[in-house]
Amino acid sequence: MKHAFVPPADLEPLQRHPKAAAPGHHIDLHHSTCFGCGDDVPLGLHLKVIAGDGLTVSADMPVASWMQGGPGVIHGGVLSAAFDEVMGTSPLLIGSAVVTAHLEIDFAEPIPLGSTLHFDARILGRQRRKVYIASVAHIGDPERPVASAHSIFVTIDVKEHFAEHYDKRVIL
Numbered sequence: 001m002k003h004a005f006v007p008p009a010d011l012e013p014l015q016r017h018p019k020a021a022a023p024g025h026h027i028d029l030h031h032s033t034c035f036g037c038g039d040d041v042p043l044g045l046h047l048k049v050i051a052g053d054g055l056t057v058s059a060d061m062p063v064a065s066w067m068q069g070g071p072g073v074i075h076g077g078v079l080s081a082a083f084d085e086v087m088g089t090s091p092l093l094i095g096s097a098v099v100t101a102h103l104e105i106d107f108a109e110p111i112p113l114g115s116t117l118h119f120d121a122r123i124l125g126r127q128r129r130k131v132y133i134a135s136v137a138h139i140g141d142p143e144r145p146v147a148s149a150h151s152i153f154v155t156i157d158v159k160e161h162f163a164e165h166y167d168k169r170v171i172l
């Protein structure tokens with residue numbers, strides 16, 4: 001698939017954390033009211049990200065009618081949010097909490113409502129606090145990706161990062 005993102009050549013390789021979810025297992029929720037993965041939000045993506053081998057994860061997302069952008073197809077922002085969630089969950093494999101600093105999406109084909117998107121994502125490596133991640137999505141044929149994404153996530157101290165906003169969080 002065409003893309004313009006070039007990760008640095010000198011990325012530091014990363015190791016899976018000994019306590020990371022085992023391959024085939026669901027990686028825990030960010031929190032229950034997260035738009036991307038939370039069980040308690042009525043209108044959310046409800047993504048279940050599954051640990052793969054090494055530094056990989058995967059997820060499936062049925063493309064529901066409320067995700068419509070152009071007639072009969074998924075909205076690009078919804079697709080971007082799904083990539084963000086899948087890639088943003090993967091650093092839990094290395095024991096790091098992260099937030100998105102940079103997210104690039106390449107849209108290769110219109111994605112019809114009613115299809116199921118399958119996402120695969122892979123941690124490429126780190127440079128200081130930056131974790132580089134790549135992801136590809138298909139709707140049935142792994143040889144024919146419909147979209148791909150490249151991102152830079154930055155590791156954070158969760159308590160410190162959210163301290164200013166934590167009191168305004170939504171509890172359902």
Ligand SMILES: CCCCCCCC/C=C\CCCCCCCC(=O)SCCNC(=O)CCNC(=O)[C@H](O)C(C)(C)COP(=O)(O)OP(=O)(O)OC[C@H]1O[C@@H](n2cnc3c(N)ncnc32)[C@H](O)[C@@H]1OP(=O)(O)O
Pocket residue numbers: 030031036084085088089097098099100101102127128129130152154156158159162163166
């Ligand atoms: C008590 C709470 C309990 C809660 C429990 C819940 C657990 C939840 C755990 C985790 C939540 C994850 C939820 C995932 C959901 C999916 C992911 C999202 O959607 S996240 C939302 C969207 N993203 C943001 O809101 C970030 C907003 N941006 C920032 O906060 C800052 O800009 C931040 C943290 C990204 C960086 O700020 P700096 O001050 O800490 O650090 P600096 O030095 O500026 O950047 C570090 C490195 O990153 C590069 N960098 C920063 N921004 C970049 C960019 N846009 N492009 C390229 N590089 C960038 C910099 O050049 C620097 O790199 P060099 O080491 O110097 O090479």
